[in-house]
Amino acid sequence: GQNIDQPTEMTATEGAIVQINCTYQTSGFNGLFWYQQHAGEAPTFLSYNVLDGLEEKGRFSSFLSRSKGYSYLLLKELQMKDSASYLCAVREGNTDKLIFGTGTRLQVFP
C-alpha cells in the first residue's frame, strides 16, 4: 500500500532548530517534496529530493534516504512566521501524481 507518515504537531522556540521527519512506503518513487502551508493559504514549494543526501536552501534543508524510505526537513533559526503546516509528498513512479502525508503543524513560540 501507500503510506506517508509524519508527526501531527510539533512546537519549537524562536531561534531554535527543528527537524520534521517523514517516512514513506509507496508503490513507486520519483522524488520527495516538502511544502509549507499557512492556514487558509496554498501550499508553497520548499524543497525537492530525488537522490540520497542533503539539499540546503537558506534556513531550510531536506534530507533523503531512499533505502530507508525516510526524509527530514530541517528548519534553522526559527522565526514566528515559520508557524505553519509542513507537508511531505512523494511523486509516484513515472507519473505526476503526488501522495501527501497528513502534514505536521509547527508552532513557533517566542
Add this chain to the structure above:
Amino acid sequence: KAGVTQTPRYLIKTRGQQVTLSCSPISGHRSVSWYQQTPGQGLQFLFEYFSETQRNKGNFPGRFSGRQFSNSRSEMNVSTLELGDSALYLCASMGTGDGYGYTFGSGTRLTVV
C-alpha cells in the same frame, strides 16, 4: 508571471446539488492536478490532466469528474453533493520538464449544507 488561479474562492451548496470548480494554470503549463484537502485526511489526489487527457485518477467515486480544455484550463465537477464533500479543493500546475515545478492555487473552499 501570473500564478495558478482558482475560482470561485468560496462556495456553499446544498446536499444533492452539483458544483463546478475552475482552475487556470500558469501560462505554458500543460499538466493540471486536483487535490481535496480535509483536516483529517490531508491532501488526497483526485486526478491529473495533460493536454486535455486524464493521465491519472485517484480513489474517488464517479461523482467526481474533470476535464481540461485546449488552453490548459481545467474544471472539476462534483455531482450529487454530500456533506462529506466539504473541503478545500486545490489545483496544481506543472510545466513540461519541470522536476519540481508544482505550483498550487489558493483553492476553492466548498461547504455542503
